[in-house]
Amino acid sequence: MQSLGTRRVYHQNDAVSTLPLYRSAPPLEVRLEDFEAFAVDRLRVLKAISDGLSRGKKPEEMEKLVEELWKTHMKQPKLSEAGNKDVISHFVLRLVYCRTEDLRKWFLSMETMLFRYRFKLQSPEAQRALMADLDLPYKAVNTAEFESVKDKVSQVARSIVQPPPTEDAKFYKVPFEEVPELVASRRVYIHQGNAYVAMNQVVSLVVTQFRSFLSKALILTNRKWTSSIKEQEKDRLTPIVEELSTSYLGPDYSQPRESAEISLKDIDHLAKSSFPLCMRHLYEKLKEDHHLKHGGRMQLGLFLKGVGLNLDDALAFWRAEFSQKVGAERFDKEYAYNIRHNYGREGKRTDYTPFSCQKVISSTPGVGDHHGCPFRHFSEENLRAALGRMGVGNRGMDDIIDKVRNRHYQVACTLTFEAVHGSTCDAGINHPNQYFIDSQKVLQSKLLEYMSIKDAEETIILLANISNCEPAHHVKQKNF
Amino acid sequence: MNPGEAENCREDMEIDGNGPEMPAQRHVDIMPDGFNANYLKAYYGKVFPHSDIFKWMCYGHDGKHPGCDPTYLSRREFSFTLDNDIYLRFQSYTSAYELESSIKEKCPFKIDIGPVYSVNPAKRHAYAQTGDNVFTPVERELIFDIDITDYDDVRFCCSGADICLDCWPLMTVAIKVIDTALRDDFGFIHILWAYSGRRGVHCWVCDAKARRLSNEQRASIADYFRVYKGNENSNKKVSLVGPVLHPFLARSYTDVLRDFFEGKMLLSQNILSTEEKYEKILDMIPDESVAAELRGKWQEMRKAYGSKDDINVVRWEQLKSLLCSAKLKHIQGLRRCIEEIIFSFTYPRLDMEVSKHMNHLLKAPFCVHPKTGRVCVPIDPNNCEEFDPTAVPTLSQLLQELNMSGSRADMDDELDRTSLGRAVRYFRSSFLQPLLRSCKEEIESAYNSRLQQSKNNLSW
Numbered sequence: 001m002q003s004l005g006t007r008r009v010y011h012q013n014d015a016v017s018t019l020p021l022y023r024s025a026p027p028l029e030v031r032l033e034d035f036e037a038f039a040v041d042r043l044r045v046l047k048a049i050s051d052g053l054s055r056g057k058k059p060e061e062m063e064k065l066v067e068e069l070w071k072t073h074m075k076q077p078k079l080s081e082a083g084n085k086d087v088i089s090h091f092v093l094r095l096v097y098c099r100t101e102d103l104r105k106w107f108l109s110m111e112t113m114l115f116r117y118r119f120k121l122q123s124p125e126a127q128r129a130l131m132a133d134l135d136l137p138y139k140a141v142n143t144a145e146f147e148s149v150k151d152k153v154s155q156v157a158r159s160i161v162q163p164p165p166t167e168d169a170k171f172y173k174v175p176f177e178e179v180p181e182l183v184a185s186r187r188v189y190i191h192q193g194n195a196y197v198a199m200n201q202v203v204s205l206v207v208t209q210f211r212s213f214l215s216k217a218l219i220l221t222n223r224k225w226t227s228s229i230k231e232q233e234k235d236r237l238t239p240i241v242e243e244l245s246t247s248y249l250g251p252d253y254s255q256p257r258e259s260a261e262i263s264l265k266d267i268d269h270l271a272k273s274s275f276p277l278c279m280r281h282l283y284e285k286l287k288e289d290h291h292l293k294h295g296g297r298m299q300l301g302l303f304l305k306g307v308g309l310n311l312d313d314a315l316a317f318w319r320a321e322f323s324q325k326v327g328a329e330r331f332d333k334e335y336a337y338n339i340r341h342n343y344g345r346e347g348k349r350t351d352y353t354p355f356s357c358q359k360v361i362s363s364t365p366g367v368g369d370h371h372g373c374p375f376r377h378f379s380e381e382n383l384r385a386a387l388g389r390m391g392v393g394n395r396g397m398d399d400i401i402d403k404v405r406n407r408h409y410q411v412a413c414t415l416t417f418e419a420v421h422g423s424t425c426d427a428g429i430n431h432p433n434q435y436f437i438d439s440q441k442v443l444q445s446k447l448l449e450y451m452s453i454k455d456a457e458e459t460i461i462l463l464a465n466i467s468n469c470e471p472a473h474h475v476k477q478k479n480f
Numbered sequence: 481m482n483p484g485e486a487e488n489c490r491e492d493m494e495i496d497g498n499g500p501e502m503p504a505q506r507h508v509d510i511m512p513d514g515f516n517a518n519y520l521k522a523y524y525g526k527v528f529p530h531s532d533i534f535k536w537m538c539y540g541h542d543g544k545h546p547g548c549d550p551t552y553l554s555r556r557e558f559s560f561t562l563d564n565d566i567y568l569r570f571q572s573y574t575s576a577y578e579l580e581s582s583i584k585e586k587c588p589f590k591i592d593i594g595p596v597y598s599v600n601p602a603k604r605h606a607y608a609q610t611g612d613n614v615f616t617p618v619e620r621e622l623i624f625d626i627d628i629t630d631y632d633d634v635r636f637c638c639s640g641a642d643i644c645l646d647c648w649p650l651m652t653v654a655i656k657v658i659d660t661a662l663r664d665d666f667g668f669i670h671i672l673w674a675y676s677g678r679r680g681v682h683c684w685v686c687d688a689k690a691r692r693l694s695n696e697q698r699a700s701i702a703d704y705f706r707v708y709k710g711n712e713n714s715n716k717k718v719s720l721v722g723p724v725l726h727p728f729l730a731r732s733y734t735d736v737l738r739d740f741f742e743g744k745m746l747l748s749q750n751i752l753s754t755e756e757k758y759e760k761i762l763d764m765i766p767d768e769s770v771a772a773e774l775r776g777k778w779q780e781m782r783k784a785y786g787s788k789d790d791i792n793v794v795r796w797e798q799l800k801s802l803l804c805s806a807k808l809k810h811i812q813g814l815r816r817c818i819e820e821i822i823f824s825f826t827y828p829r830l831d832m833e834v835s836k837h838m839n840h841l842l843k844a845p846f847c848v849h850p851k852t853g854r855v856c857v858p859i860d861p862n863n864c865e866e867f868d869p870t871a872v873p874t875l876s877q878l879l880q881e882l883n884m885s886g887s888r889a890d891m892d893d894e895l896d897r898t899s900l901g902r903a904v905r906y907f908r909s910s911f912l913q914p915l916l917r918s919c920k921e922e923i924e925s926a927y928n929s930r931l932q933q934s935k936n937n938l939s940w
Contacts, residue, residue: 155726155730156726159724161723176666176700177689177693180696180697180700181700183700183703184700184703186704186726190665193667364709366630366709366832367708
C-alpha cells in the first residue's frame, strides 16, 4: 500500500461498552493500510469461528475459542484503539460482504456468532446495559405469574440438565418468534405463544435483535455500494474490498472444473476412486434404490455439477436411475424440474453452488435420507463398514474413528483421503469438490509415473482406470 | 417474513408425494371406482366449494372495509396439475369469478396452494426487469405434511402408499400431538387438518401470526417437534437425554403416545410377536447384557407358549419390569429406554422441509386424489379417532349420489345431498367462520392504528 491518504470514515459513540452494537458508522480517520489490516484480522476471527462450527464444537468450546481469537487478533495496546479497530474492521467487512446474497449470509451468521459469544463474556451489568441500549420491550415476569409457571420452567431446566431456577430468578416472557433458537432446541417453556426466557438465555433475545438489525443494514449497505461507493472509490477502496472477499472464502466450486467435463460413462469409475464418502454413499444408494430423497438429490446433484457433469448428462444420469423406480414419465414430470433448477434453468435461475463440508455437516438427514456427512451422521458400526469398503485398513480406521468421536469430521475425512490415496493432504478437506479435485491430482501424478509420459493434458478424465487396473493402452485408446 | 432478512430464499419446490413409491401401486389407476376428467368436470361444476376456498384465501381482504388490501388474493400463487401432466405454476386470480372459472375450465387433477408473494406471481417477470429482487414470498400458512410412508419401519400391515385401519391410527396420534402443541404451546387458533387423499394428512395453521413467520421461525417450530433423528445409517432413532422430558414431550407421552403404544399398537402391529420384530426393539436397548437376558427369555418362551395372554403384552411387561428393576438403575442410558422405544414407534414424523420454507406448495383441501379418487376432506382434530380414510367419499360415489337424487338448482342444497356435505359444513363452521371473524377484527384494528398514527403525524 503506497498511499498513506487518510479518510474520514466513522464516528465513535459506542465506546462506553466494550461490545459495540455497530448501529452507525463513526466519523473516524482511518489510514488506508489500517483499513485493510484491521479487516484481515477480523476475517481471521470470523473464519476460525466458521471452522470451529463445522467441526461441531460445543457452545462452551466455542466460547473459549472466540475469547482466544479475539485476544490474538483484535487486541491493541490501548483500550480506545481496540474499540476503534473493532468498529472499523466491522464496517469495512460490511462493505466487503454486502455484495452478494452468499457473502451476506456468511457474514451475517459469523458476525452474529461472534456477537453472541462476546455478549456472554460481558459482565452482568454490561449485559443489562446492552439490553437497555437495544431497547428490548420485555419486562421480567412478576412473582404471581412466575408461581404459575414455576413447575414447568423447572422441568425445562432439568430437561436440559441445568439447575432449577431460584426463587428470585428473573424470567422474561416474550413471543416465541423472538427466540427461534431456544424454541428449536426445546430450551424454553412455551405456553400460549409466549416463551419464558431465563436470564442466562437472554443472549438469544439480544442476538435475534442484533441479527435482524445487521441483516437489514447489509441490504442497505449493498444498495449504497452499488449506487455510489463502488464507482467513487474505484481506484482506492473498491480493489481492496473485492480482493478481501475472494481471497478468504476459498473457491466455491460453482463453475465446473476448467480442465474437463466428465462424461456419463466415467461416473462409475470416478465414484469409486475420487468421491468423498458422503457422495460415494449417495451414489451407491442411488444405484441400489434407484431413488434419493430431496436432500440427497441436492447434495449429490450439485456435487456432480461441480465435478463437471453438464445439464444434459445430469438429466440422463438421474433419469436412468429414477425411471427404474418411478418410470421415465414420472421422472420427467416430477424430478427433472429440480435438476434443471440446480443448473439455474428454472425458477429463480440462480446457478446453485455445490455444498461445502460445513453445509453437509450441519444438515439433518431424517428417515429415508442418505445425505449429510457420514462421519457425523453414521453410527460407528456403519461408518467402519463404509470405510472398509473404501479400502481403509485397520490402522487408519482407528485414527479416523478417534477424530469422529472428538467431532473433527473434516479431519476424519482428510485422514480417510490420505489412507485411501496413500498421500498427504495438507490443506485438509473443506469441500467435497475439493476432495474430488485433490484426489484426481494425486491419481493423475500416479498415472504419470505409471505411463511415463509428460503430456497428461487429455488424460485426466480417465484417471479412475488406475484403480481398476486397466492397462495403460486402454486409457490411451479412449482418449483419442 | 422480515423482508430485509438476507436469507437465501430458494425458489425451490417439491411436488407433493415424490417419496419413494412402489411401481406396483400403478394398478390402482384402473380401479372400478374410476377417476377421469369427465367426473372431475362434474365435481368442479357441482360439488367443489369454490366460494369457501375463495373466502379462505382472501383472509377478509375481499370486504368493503377501507383497511382491506385488494391486491391480497392476486398475490397468492395457485398451481395446477393438468390431465396431460402439464404443470402450471404461478397462477393468480383477482376475483372469486376468475378463480372458479379457471378451475372449471382447466379442470386440474390437482390444485396446489403456494405463498402470497410481494407482487402478483403471474407478473413476476415484469417486476424482475427492475433488477431489485422484489419477487419474494411474504406470507404463507404454517404447514405440516405427515406421510405414512415415513413410518414403514414401524408398521407391518402395509408399506408404501397403502394404508389400512391398523396403521392409520399412527396419523391420528400425530394429529393429536401436533394439534395440541400448536394450540397450547404456540397459541395458534385457526388450524385446519385435511386428509391428503391417500397416505397422510396435511395441516394448515392460518393465524395471521403464523402466516407471517420467517423461514427461520418456521424451522424453529419444526425443530421443536423433531424427536426422530436417525435413519438407517445411524442406530439410534430417538435420543432423549436429560433427567426429565421437556413439558411438551412429557405431555405428548403421558396423554397420547404411551396409551396408544401399549393399548393399541403393540397388538395391532404385533410388535413383539416374532424374532425379527423383537430384535428391532432389543437393538434399541443400549446395554447388551440386558438385551441378551430378554432375548433368552423370549426365545425360551417361543418354544412353549400356551398362555392365553397376548404374547406381545407379556413380552412388553417383561421388558418394562426388567428395565425398571432396581439392579439396573446404575446403567447409563437405560432410564430413558422405554420412552425412547415408544417415541420411536409412535411419535409424529413430519416432513420437515415442507414446514421450514415459505415457498413450499401444498395440495388444496377438497381436491380429489387422482390415484384413489378420494376427496381431501378436513379432519376434525377433536374427533380424529373417528376419521376413517377408507370411508372418505370418492369422486364416483359423489357423482352417483348427485345423479340418484335428480338435479335441483340450489348449489348448497346440491352439496347437502352428497356425503361431502358434512365435510364442507365442518370446514365452514369450525374453521372458516371463526377465521374470517379474526381477520375482520385484525384488518379493522390495523386500519385504526394506522389512522391514529397518521393523525398523530399530522398534529406535529
